[in-house]
Amino acid sequence: MHARLSARTVRLLAVTAAAAASLAAAAGTAGAATPGFGSHFHGQNYSGGNWGGYVSFGDFTTATASWTEPSVTCNSSNDLFAPWVGIDGDGSSTVEQTGVATDCSSGSPVYQAWYEMFPDAPVYYSTSEAPVAAGDQISATVTRTGDNTYKLDISDTTKGWSKTITKSLDSKHASAEAIIESPSDSYPSIDGGVKFSGVKFDDKNLADTSPQGLDADDNGSATFSPGDIGSDGQSFTMTRH
Numbered sequence: 001m002h003a004r005l006s007a008r009t010v011r012l013l014a015v016t017a018a019a020a021a022s023l024a025a026a027a028g029t030a031g032a033a034t035p036g037f038g039s040h041f042h043g044q045n046y047s048g049g050n051w052g053g054y055v056s057f058g059d060f061t062t063a064t065a066s067w068t069e070p071s072v073t074c075n076s077s078n079d080l081f082a083p084w085v086g087i088d089g090d091g092s093s094t095v096e097q098t099g100v101a102t103d104c105s106s107g108s109p110v111y112q113a114w115y116e117m118f119p120d121a122p123v124y125y126s127t128s129e130a131p132v133a134a135g136d137q138i139s140a141t142v143t144r145t146g147d148n149t150y151k152l153d154i155s156d157t158t159k160g161w162s163k164t165i166t167k168s169l170d171s172k173h174a175s176a177e178a179i180i181e182s183p184s185d186s187y188p189s190i191d192g193g194v195k196f197s198g199v200k201f202d203d204k205n206l207a208d209t210s211p212q213g214l215d216a217d218d219n220g221s222a223t224f225s226p227g228d229i230g231s232d233g234q235s236f237t238m239t240r241h
Contacts, residue, residue: 034222037082037097037116037181052216053179054240056201056209057088060176063087064141066198069111071134072188074104079188082114083180083196085140088152092172094118096106097179098140099130100151104188107136115152116171130154130161138196140197146175176201176209178240181222187218191237194224197232 065085072079084099096120103110111132116122132138137159143151148170155162178199199206207229215223218240227237 001035010169035173037084037099037101037114037118037122037183039060039097049177049217050185051090051177051181052214053173053177053196053226054177054199054206054211054213054236055177056206056211057091057175058201058209059173060087060201060209061144062141062200063176063178063197064135064139064198064200065178066139067194067196069132069134069136069138070194071191072104072109073191074109074188076167076186077105077107078184078186079104079182080184081182081187081190083138083178083194085142085178085199087142087176088172088174089118089237090175090177092159092174094169096142096144096150096152096167096169096171097139098142098154100138100154102188109188111155113138113154113163115154115165115167117150117167120169125163130156130163131159133158133159144171161238178206178236179214182216182218185217185219187216187240189223190240193237194234195237197235199234199236206236207233 001113067083071102080103082099082101084097089095098115100113113130114122115126136156140154145151149168151166153164178196180194201209202232213226215225222240224238224240229236
């Protein structure tokens, strides 16, 4: 089963995590280590802990999703979050994922695309090669191409770039998900929430994969919750309550 950390424990890591994220953003190079967007750690009072979105359980080989990168207002230098799509992580100790992180450690939002083969550290793409801004249209896909080989694709159709990487991991093949996550347990204010679209696992609409909703803890005082899946079977919005 997945590990459990209390919301308080996660928050104690926030200062160190935000400092590391700031260094990585300043460097702007692939390979910089920052706090991981990895295993599904539950908070004490929230169903999703540091994950929020939809997860489906099973031996999936492909997970894909798109979203509009949201405009945010930083409330503190601890604010750090990412929308992502991935395989594994809920009910397993490995995750194969890619998305866009928003880091507020500098006082202003910094957007950076990344991938992670958890438990390895995340790898961030250079902001000069893969720039992201609020309002950009992002698409991401994780594909298992062999027993333990994964292709991670992410693209910004607004800016016109795409990145693909193939990595290996002794993975568990346990789940697939479209998620927002804050390793620091601290979200910025997100204008309009986070709107996912085109969510499919193994080319099946999200609604047809027996998905389960998860609420994400927001600093121990609120939650980000997934709305109902849209009539297209592929879309939902994460909003704060």
